[in-house]
Amino acid sequence: MKPRAITGLGIASALGTGATETLAGLAAGAPVGGAPIASFDAAAYEDPPIVEVPGFDPTKHLGDKGLRTLDRLTKLLVVAARLSLHDAGLKRDGQWASLAPERVGVCCSNAYGSLEAITELDRVAVLEDARYINPAKFPNTVSNSASGYVSIWEDLRALNVSVSDGNCGALDAMSCADLFLETGRAEAILTGGGESMSEALFLAFDKLRVLGTNGAGARLGEGAAFHVVEPLERAKARGAKVLATVDGYGTAFIAPKDEVTLLFASSEALERAIAGALADAGLAAKDVDLVVSGVSGIAQFDAEERAAIEKVVGPDVAVAAPKQVFGETLGAGGALAMSAALAWLDGAAPSCLVSGNPPAKVDTVLVTAVGYYGNASALVMRRA
Amino acid sequence: MRVFITGVGVVSSIGLGKDAFFTSLAEGKSGISPVEAFDASNLGRSNAGEVKAFRPRDHLTAAEARRMGRCSQMALAAARMAIADAALPEGALAGPRASVVLGTTMGEADVLEDLDHAWIAKGLPGVRRAWIPKYGSTLLPIHVARAIGAEGAVLTLPAACAAGNYALGLACDLIRAGKADVIVTGAAEMLQELQFSGFVRLAAMAPAKCQPFDLNRQGLILGEGAGILVVESEAHAVRRDARVLAEVGGHGMTCDAYHITRPHPEAAGSIGAMRQAIERSGLDPSAIDFVNAHGTGTKHNDSAESKVMREVFGERKVPISSMKSMLGHCMGAASALEAIGCVMTLETGIYPPTIGYETPDPDCDVDVVANAPRKGKADIVLNNSLAFGGYNSVTCLARPGKLPPQGATAS
Numbered sequence: 001m002k003p004r005a006i007t008g009l010g011i012a013s014a015l016g017t018g019a020t021e022t023l024a025g026l027a028a029g030a031p032v033g034g035a036p037i038a039s040f041d042a043a044a045y046e047d048p049p050i051v052e053v054p055g056f057d058p059t060k061h062l063g064d065k066g067l068r069t070l071d072r073l074t075k076l077l078v079v080a081a082r083l084s085l086h087d088a089g090l091k092r093d094g095q096w097a098s099l100a101p102e103r104v105g106v107c108c109s110n111a112y113g114s115l116e117a118i119t120e121l122d123r124v125a126v127l128e129d130a131r132y133i134n135p136a137k138f139p140n141t142v143s144n145s146a147s148g149y150v151s152i153w154e155d156l157r158a159l160n161v162s163v164s165d166g167n168c169g170a171l172d173a174m175s176c177a178d179l180f181l182e183t184g185r186a187e188a189i190l191t192g193g194g195e196s197m198s199e200a201l202f203l204a205f206d207k208l209r210v211l212g213t214n215g216a217g218a219r220l221g222e223g224a225a226f227h228v229v230e231p232l233e234r235a236k237a238r239g240a241k242v243l244a245t246v247d248g249y250g251t252a253f254i255a256p257k258d259e260v261t262l263l264f265a266s267s268e269a270l271e272r273a274i275a276g277a278l279a280d281a282g283l284a285a286k287d288v289d290l291v292v293s294g295v296s297g298i299a300q301f302d303a304e305e306r307a308a309i310e311k312v313v314g315p316d317v318a319v320a321a322p323k324q325v326f327g328e329t330l331g332a333g334g335a336l337a338m339s340a341a342l343a344w345l346d347g348a349a350p351s352c353l354v355s356g357n358p359p360a361k362v363d364t365v366l367v368t369a370v371g372y373y374g375n376a377s378a379l380v381m382r383r384a
Numbered sequence: 385m386r387v388f389i390t391g392v393g394v395v396s397s398i399g400l401g402k403d404a405f406f407t408s409l410a411e412g413k414s415g416i417s418p419v420e421a422f423d424a425s426n427l428g429r430s431n432a433g434e435v436k437a438f439r440p441r442d443h444l445t446a447a448e449a450r451r452m453g454r455c456s457q458m459a460l461a462a463a464r465m466a467i468a469d470a471a472l473p474e475g476a477l478a479g480p481r482a483s484v485v486l487g488t489t490m491g492e493a494d495v496l497e498d499l500d501h502a503w504i505a506k507g508l509p510g511v512r513r514a515w516i517p518k519y520g521s522t523l524l525p526i527h528v529a530r531a532i533g534a535e536g537a538v539l540t541l542p543a544a545c546a547a548g549n550y551a552l553g554l555a556c557d558l559i560r561a562g563k564a565d566v567i568v569t570g571a572a573e574m575l576q577e578l579q580f581s582g583f584v585r586l587a588a589m590a591p592a593k594c595q596p597f598d599l600n601r602q603g604l605i606l607g608e609g610a611g612i613l614v615v616e617s618e619a620h621a622v623r624r625d626a627r628v629l630a631e632v633g634g635h636g637m638t639c640d641a642y643h644i645t646r647p648h649p650e651a652a653g654s655i656g657a658m659r660q661a662i663e664r665s666g667l668d669p670s671a672i673d674f675v676n677a678h679g680t681g682t683k684h685n686d687s688a689e690s691k692v693m694r695e696v697f698g699e700r701k702v703p704i705s706s707m708k709s710m711l712g713h714c715m716g717a718a719s720a721l722e723a724i725g726c727v728m729t730l731e732t733g734i735y736p737p738t739i740g741y742e743t744p745d746p747d748c749d750v751d752v753v754a755n756a757p758r759k760g761k762a763d764i765v766l767n768n769s770l771a772f773g774g775y776n777s778v779t780c781l782a783r784p785g786k787l788p789p790q791g792a793t794a795s
Binding site: 112158252 | 643
């Protein structure tokens with residue numbers, strides 16, 4: 001792909017709300033967790049292995065009007081979108097400062113929609129009667145609802161494309177944004193993803209017995225991040241600060257060999273995705289200074305991911321695992337990984353390395369993601 | 385690079401498979417009937433375009449049927465029909481140059497319902513653990529790719545009621561960008577109780593039938609199904625001497641950024657999407673022979689869409705029709721099924737009728753193909769979709785060779 005400029009970042013993560021909080025927190029290796037669970041009543045669960053966006057207060061960013069019927073996923077995404085637009089200088093104090101709303105779009109990944117909203121309405125339907133479900137909350141059950149609200153709240157009219165590909169979705173969203181910029185459908189695209197914590201999501205992962213215990217292993221997370229992506233030359237022409245470029249993308253799917261398996265980690269799919277991303281960027285494996293991986297603490301998946309990285313990029317390359325800090329944030333995972341990559345490319349030296357040591361100056365980062373069904377994606381980011 | 389549609393597959397309330405679907409469409413056959421999948425008696429509404437004839441095991445192996453929800457089952461069944469229709473031999477879709485890009489609104493809704501209801505009624509021990517990984521709209525293209533051997537991109541576009549058009553549009557973009565040679569695309573959706581109740585509670589559902597553009601229209605009727613298309617690059621199609629059903633021109637995408645469920649009263653976004661589709665096809669509005677309407681049968685949608693027609697085409701009244709009068713609103717699957725209906729129109733010159741059209745609405749001053757099919761010029765048609773969230777998408781489909789060179793290669 002042609003180099004695409006990232007000109008703004010908006011993020012809500014386990015490290016707080018805002019790019020500064022997140023990037024500084026990554027550099028400091030800030031300890032997370034310990035705060036009481038805010039997204040659902042967790043009294044019945046002893047020390048659940050989950051991480052939330054701490055003290056998330058959408059009213060600080062969005063005011064207090066119109067939030068009542070919005071779900072948590074929507075609020076996380078809208079806050080991230082607003083912050084990214086301001087960081088990119090497309091908006092100032094809520095007003096457009098550069099480009100026009102007709103030329104700015106959204107490409108947003110999410111894996112599981114609003115389980116919070118669906119469960120709430122299901123509860124009414126099962127325990128009372130479907131006649132009593134709240135029509136104002138029904139729209140929240142639709143998969144693209146949160147992404148649609150981003151356009152509504154921020155007046156982004158070029159296009160809005162929601163992407164679902166599990167843990168790989170946010171990297172895939174970047175490849176879609178690249179296509180849409182290439183075909184002139186927009187001049188800037190808010191590209192990223194979101195996932196919100198809910199009791200149903202936690203219980204699903206807990207029941208699958210993939211989450212860690214006693215502080216070790218995988219933790220389920222939540223968050224949202226948007227990167228404002230523009231054609232590099234245009235971004236420079238409008239005088240935007242370029243945080244980094246996205247230079248290549250690859251993806252692959254390999255099916256399990258037997259009929260019974262459903263959950264499946266494929267190192268072969270990731271090998272192909274990495275090779276594809278490097279070829280797309282016109283780079284060789286030796287050019288990679290650091291791999292920002294999707295390693296999350298789920299052993300079977302981590303092993304396949306690390307094997308693919310080792311095979312294609314080499315055994316000595318430095319590998320970071322920001323999910324140690326953010327938790328497993330699914331549809332948001334690739335977006336948060338890209339934000340972490342920005343910290344490295346910016347010269348910060350974040351925590352969460354799982355092997356090797358990157359050079360003092362990190363110029364090229366490979367971001368990897370492994371899905372739960374044999375899907376994998378990878379993306380190359382470079383210092384601007 | 386030109387992109388061809390070389391095969392289509394259908395699971396619908398008016399027929400399984402392309403031939404049955406085309407015949408029913410051309411005859412104006414209704415697929416609307418009382419819902420059997422759940423008890424809707426309390427809700428005051430009972431009709432939908434439910435697919436009653438679909439038996440998963442006619443199309444899927446036992447293992448496939450077991451690991452999928454109904455939405456994926458319908459998607460895979462329709463994909464197999466489309467691949468057979470494209471005369472692609474076994475293994476022709478294996479490897480990294482084949483992709484699967486599908487749209488949906490809710491994906492595996494029955495799986496989530498099962499999990500959620502068990503949890504609510506019986507507590508966590510009542511939840512079937514093995515069913516948890518079966519949930520997620522991500523799974524639709526995964527299941528299809530797995531069955532056909534595709535190893536390229538597997539993407540779901542949850543673009544609500546425009547999802548089929550979004551998927552088809554992105555598939556064509558991917559082929560034109562050289563990222564794939566052949567893509568299985570389209571969309572699937574299943575009827576489900578919560579969603580049905582939600583539309584009733586939004587006061588959006590008609591009592592018995594869907595009457596797009598009619599003065600007395602009372603809202604939408606839900607439906608379900610799957611519409612799958614095989615799209616190929618020209619080079620790939622020529623290499624294997626494929627029969628070409630239709631050519632895909634440009635597609636337009638905009639977002640209203642106005643309201644989560646209502647279309648923008650000025651319809652600026654949908655006007656923009658339609659103009660984009662025409663311009664990106666290298667065409668002038670005068671070249672469009674027929675428009676497949678989004679036509680949900682709600683007051684807001686049909687009047688906004690009529691406004692789009694007047695704004696884009698001016699004085700010329702381009703024939704327009706809504707298959708939702710027969711199929712109901714199949715949500716994510718709607719615009720994919722309708723794109724396949726457009727292929728039928730291009731092939732036969734038959735505009736499918738809008739059935740149940742009784743009283744013209746001055747607010748919908750458009751040339752509705754009312755109640756009976758109409759024969760007409762069908763070289764180039766538009767497939768219009770306007771979705772929840774303000775997502776607008778329009779695709780241009782043409783008889784092979786009828787697009788100008790620049791429109792056949794743009795996107």
